[in-house]
Amino acid sequence: MSTRWYPIYQRGNPQLRVFLPNFWMKLVHPTPKQQPNIVHFQCSMEMTKHDIKNYLTKIYNVPVVDVRTKIALGRFRKDPGKGYIVKDDDIKYAMVTMPKNMTFEFPNLFEKDQDDKAENEKSLAEAKKTYRAYIDRNKDRKDVPSWFSI
Template structure:
């Protein structure tokens, strides 16, 4: 249940309120040996299996067969500056099973980045060429600083 309501007060009847859930879910890249109809989520600790199922069915209209959850404990580590022992937050994972005829494929977000990488390499090559030209102009004048050239 959420404690956030919007708007808090409105004149007249009926009072219009919008329910804003405190829950969140994050899609996580699945493990290498995962069936194609299983989706891996990281979710808030307060969510139950039924909350996860209702969240996906009601908001995203995704048919769900089964939900399994796992809580992993955070790591203990020593703080670098003070030397205190610090524990990372626990994480709750949800493994959602879709029907057999549905197949989930994790989206490839980096597929369009190749053209940008090519542009970056081209600009890097151009800057290297201009720098070599700049160095070659000033190599015959060892007494004068290179920034003094025009």
């Protein structure tokens, strides 16, 4: 269930209401190796297969051939502090099949370019030089706080 509260209808025009969707989707890595035209998502429990297909085609212009969904039950565990049993939320997974000629490659978010590495090293060297100048300037003033110098 959504936590959004929509404004109550009021008489008169214009109606200043914006209806936001209660749906969300999150791209996840598949646990087993999949074909390159299959993409896995975590999605809202209220979404149906038709909602998922419309969401991807209308908003992101992704051609969808087939959608399969699965609900994974949340884990039962013992609360470490109180000792009673709690259940994690259930999760709905959607496996979306795209046409055979399309491939999806999961983005590598943590890949660094060589330019970024060189720029970071240059910035670090500049910071070290500035800090060394600050230490040399205040080495004879041990009893004065650092924020007091100009």
